[in-house]
Amino acid sequence: MKRLFLISVVLMTAASTMAPLQIFASGKLQVVSTLPDFAWLAQQVGGDFAQVQSLARGSQDPHFVDPKPSYLVDLHRADALLLDGMQLEIGWLPPLLQQCGNPRIQPGSPGYVDLSQFITPIEVPVGGVDRSMGDIHPMGNPHYHLDPYNMALIAEGLGGVFGKLDPSHAAQYAENGRKTAAAMRDLGEEIAKMLAPLKGEPVVTYHSTLDYFFLRYGFHVVGFVEPKAGIKPSPVSLMELEQRMKEKNAKLLITEAYQDLKTARRVAGDTGATLVVIPSYTGGAKGAETYPDLIRFIANAILEASRG
Numbered sequence: 001m002k003r004l005f006l007i008s009v010v011l012m013t014a015a016s017t018m019a020p021l022q023i024f025a026s027g028k029l030q031v032v033s034t035l036p037d038f039a040w041l042a043q044q045v046g047g048d049f050a051q052v053q054s055l056a057r058g059s060q061d062p063h064f065v066d067p068k069p070s071y072l073v074d075l076h077r078a079d080a081l082l083l084d085g086m087q088l089e090i091g092w093l094p095p096l097l098q099q100c101g102n103p104r105i106q107p108g109s110p111g112y113v114d115l116s117q118f119i120t121p122i123e124v125p126v127g128g129v130d131r132s133m134g135d136i137h138p139m140g141n142p143h144y145h146l147d148p149y150n151m152a153l154i155a156e157g158l159g160g161v162f163g164k165l166d167p168s169h170a171a172q173y174a175e176n177g178r179k180t181a182a183a184m185r186d187l188g189e190e191i192a193k194m195l196a197p198l199k200g201e202p203v204v205t206y207h208s209t210l211d212y213f214f215l216r217y218g219f220h221v222v223g224f225v226e227p228k229a230g231i232k233p234s235p236v237s238l239m240e241l242e243q244r245m246k247e248k249n250a251k252l253l254i255t256e257a258y259q260d261l262k263t264a265r266r267v268a269g270d271t272g273a274t275l276v277v278i279p280s281y282t283g284g285a286k287g288a289e290t291y292p293d294l295i296r297f298i299a300n301a302i303l304e305a306s307r308g
C-alpha cells in the first residue's frame with residue numbers, strides 16, 4: 001500500500017498540471033474494466049473507437065484481487081470505469097479509486113459505470129444488508145456475467161453509456177451494442193440446446209459463482225462447499241453437504257479453479273461425485289480467452305462430466 005500511496009502522489013501532482021477533464025488524450029475512449037468479461041464485452045461495443053483493458057485477470061477470485069501499482073496508472077487515464085458492483089470489488093477497488101487522481105471515474109461521475117444497473121440481481125437478502133455473518137454477497141449475487149442474456153442487456157446499456165461519453169460516435173456505439181446483444185442472445189440459445197439433456201440435474205458447487213448460469217439452464221443446485229458466500233467450510237458443514245449430496249443423488253461437483261481444490265476433491269471422493277474444475281472468468285483457462293469461449297468451455301466441461 002505504501003508503494004500505491006507514493007504513486008498516487010506522483011499522479012495527483014501530474015493531474016494538477018494537466019487540463020481538467022481532458023478526454024480522449026489518445027484519440028480513443030479509454031475504458032478500464034475491473035473484470036475481463038466486461039472488458040471483452042466493452043471492446044465489442046467500443047469497436048475501433050475504444051481501448052479497453054481489465055484490471056483483474058480471469059484466473060483470479062474477483063472478491064480478492066491484489067492491487068498492483070499499475071492499476072493506478074490505468075485508472076488515472078481512464079475515461080470510463082466499468083465495475084460489477086454489488087460490493088464484489090469492495091475489498092480492493094475503493095482505495096485505488098481514491099488514489100488514482102481521476103475525477104472522471106469517481107462515483108457519481110458519468111465515467112463511473114456500475115454494470116449491475118442493467119441486470120436483475122438474484123439472491124438479494126430479505127430484510128436488509130448484513131455482513132456481520134461474513135457473507136460477501138450482502139446485496140445479492142454479483143456473479144451475473146455467466147448468464148449470456150445478462151451480457152446482452154449490458155451490451156445494450158454500454159451502447160448508451162459510451163455514446164454519452166463520446167457523442168461523436170454515439171450511433172456506432174448504439175449499433176455495436178445492439179449487434180453484440182444479439183450475439184449474446186444467440187450464444188445463450190446455443191448453450192441452452194447443448195445443455196437441454198441436463199435440465200433438472202442436481203449439482204453442487206463451491207461458491208455461488210455459477211448461480212445465474214445454473215438458473216438460466218435449469219440445473220438444480222442442492223448445496224455449496226462454502227456454507228455461506230465467502231465462509232470457509234467446517235467439518236460439520238462438509239458432513240451435512242455430503243449427506244445432502246447422497247440424498248439428492250448429486251453426481252456433479254462444479255468448482256472454480258481458484259478455490260480450495262483439496263477440499264472439493266475430498267467431497268467428490270466421499271460421495272462418488274465427479275469434480276468439474278472450470279474457469280469462471282474470461283481468460284481463466286486456455287480455451288476460454290473470449291467470453292463466448294468461456295461459456296462454451298463451462299457448458300462442455302459439465303456435459304462431458306455428466307456422461308462419466
Ligand SMILES: [Zn+2]
Binds near residue numbers: 142207229
Ligand atoms: Zn461471490
